[in-house]
Amino acid sequence: MTQSFSISDLAREFDVTPRTIRYYEAEGMLEPLRQGQRRIYSLRDRVTLALILRGKRLGFSLAEAKEIIDLYDAPQGEAGQLRLLLDKLADKRGLLEEKRRDAENALANMDDYAARCRGRLAELENGGAGQRT
Amino acid sequence: MTQSFSISDLAREFDVTPRTIRYYEAEGMLEPLRQGQRRIYSLRDRVTLALILRGKRLGFSLAEAKEIIDLYDAPQGEAGQLRLLLDKLADKRGLLEEKRRDAENALANMDDYAARCRGRLAELENGGAGQRT
DNA sequence: TATGACGTTTACGTTAACGTAAAGTTATAA
DNA sequence: TTATAACTTTACGTTAACGTAAACGTCATA
Missing domain, CATH: 1.10.1660.10 (Multidrug-efflux Transporter Regulator; Chain: A; Domain 2)
Structure with a gap:
């Protein structure tokens, strides 16, 4: 169907x-x-x-x-074509890996920052007393 | 300096x-x-x-x-601002995570495909005899 | 002192990736 | 059978993200 x-x-x-x-x-x-x-x-x-x-x-x-x-x-007929295809795939793979790294770094930065923000918020909420001597 | x-x-x-x-x-x-x-x-x-x-x-x-x-x-003065900031960060984080997932899926697909291509190439190179009975 | 090398502002040009509107076609429902 | 909903083609419009060119400033160096 x-x-x-x-x-x-x-x-x-x-x-x-x-x-x-x-x-x-x-x-x-x-x-x-x-x-x-x-x-x-x-x-x-x-x-x-x-x-x-x-x-x-x-x-x-x-x-x-x-x-x-x-x-x-892409055509996969002969070995030469396959090798060329594998080369091109490796090339595009590099672009994709860069994007994954970029995303991971951006996430890590953002998580660090958010953690610091949560820390600061916790300070404010417990009355701001005695912290950061 | x-x-x-x-x-x-x-x-x-x-x-x-x-x-x-x-x-x-x-x-x-x-x-x-x-x-x-x-x-x-x-x-x-x-x-x-x-x-x-x-x-x-x-x-x-x-x-x-x-x-x-x-x-x-962003300003981190008061708790309200911090909470709002954390909300926005969570929001953007979602976008980043989607991109990371997209990149990972694309990489996985491509790696599968490349593996199949290498398999086919290996077949061709060993003379094409006796394979895929 | 003049000639690059580097910088500046202003302003118009370009391209990818669609949006939008007009005018017509086709199947289904009332 | 007429309306309406979903589709079609054609064609001009729009926006983001720069490119490019002109005309000018300023500093080191030959």
């Missing part, structure tokens, strides 16, 4: 406008089937859209996101 | 143009001292710039990055 979706189904689910989804198609990132002139999205299309939006959340441009997503559709 | 930097010092170090740094100032995110009309950046300014650029790498708009950075300069 392989599911399918209308454009507004996906728009609702991912909280974007139909315009946005059509734009991604115009950029060559989606190719839904058609029933007459209406677009019909498959589960695979839905996954692709999810990948696009995750890429955007991580700060990739659409062009960068497309580069990454296209790697998952 | 508290260090200071020219605009092109920072531009070089962070691989952006002076225009970009001036733009961040116009957006109220930096306030370097002046020596005559020349901008003089402190270590603190440099940290702020680093925070801005990390925010950008993580996909925050400048406005979002500013919101976050401004929290680190």
Whole structure:
């Protein structure tokens, strides 16, 4: 029974406008089937859209996101192609790792700061007596 | 000897143009001292710039990055302010956590895929005999 | 003293990523 | 059968985040 979706189904689910989804198609990132002139999205299309939006959340441009997503559709025929693909994957992996590190550092900084704030708040709440001699 | 930097010092170090740094100032995110009309950046300014650029790498708009950075300069006078600050920090923390999860998921997907590619490559290299019976 | 190298302000230009409006098509409900 | 809801294409508009160019200041050095 392989599911399918209308454009507004996906728009609702991912909280974007139909315009946005059509734009991604115009950029060559989606190719839904058609029933007459209406677009019909498959589960695979839905996954692709999810990948696009995750890429955007991580700060990739659409062009960068497309580069990454296209790697998952790359030809795997001969060994040479596979080696090239693995190289490119390693390259993109580096970008992703940087983002993970950035997020972790930002979280660590923020948690430190919040802890200091909570400390200060505790001081204020116990009456401010006797602290910080 | 508290260090200071020219605009092109920072531009070089962070691989952006002076225009970009001036733009961040116009957006109220930096306030370097002046020596005559020349901008003089402190270590603190440099940290702020680093925070801005990390925010950008993580996909925050400048406005979002500013919101976050401004929290680190928020007033801590009374308990009410501290509680509000802690609320806002928790809010931003959520955004950061989502980005970390996104990055981790993307990395996991990519690593799985790369592993399958390496498997396929190994098959091809050992002559393709006897595999996948 | 003149010539770079570096800085400044002002202002218009550019691009990605959509928003928005107009005008038409198609299926379903009243 | 008419309305209305959801879709379509086409096309111009908008905004963030800078790029780029012009015209000028100022200091060291050849």
